[in-house]
């Protein structure tokens with residue numbers, strides 16, 4: 001049985017059919033890139049995978065358990081999710097660590113791997129560059145140490161050197177299953193599977 005199985009997933013907003021009968025499987029430890037032009041439904045798909053968005057039909061299974069209102073809390077505990085725009089809701093990295101009950105010291109190694117000074121944790125996010133913010137937030141989400149991470153455009157603000165560092169960090173975590181949206185070729189080429197919407 002696949003670790004994650006998406007079957008016949010369909011989602012529409014009024015007359016806009018965004019996800020049409022989509023099926024795919026993901027094995028434990030696989031790295032999956034979701035690609036597609038703007039507006040094709042990448043974020044909509046990620047939100048359904050986290051249980052935040054509801055499909056109109058179809059099923060999402062994690063380890064044989066179907067995602068539903070009843071199982072959402074338990075299954076969400078398997079996932080670290082980095083949505084776009086989370087930086088607008090918090091003041092600094094330490095605050096996000098507190099909210100997620102992560103010891104900031106436990107992510108110092110991630111920050112170092114991504115070339116960030118640990119004082120970036122206390123600096124207001126509004127003072128950080130786009131790429132610094134993105135590396136910091138990704139470091140924190142990885143600090144949740146969940147078996148699955150779902151990353152919405154983790155490379156959008158990064159230069160190629162930073163992307164290489166992020167790939168080295170993420171690919172170096174044993175058995176981590178990664179589902180991400182991306183427009184970046186290098187990231188995509190590293191992935192085991194590409195879902196093209």
Ligand SMILES: Nc1ncnc2c1ncn2[C@@H]1O[C@H](COP(=O)(O)OP(=O)(O)OP(=O)(O)O)[C@@H](O)[C@H]1O
Nearest residue numbers: 013014016018036037038039040041042043044045
């Ligand atoms: N809550 C909503 N209500 C109505 N329409 C929505 C809603 N959320 C998304 N959509 C529509 O669904 C489509 C897909 O949006 P989505 O954000 O998933 O695209 P995307 O592929 O992630 O795009 P981008 O690359 O620009 O981030 C768009 O046409 C969008 O307008």
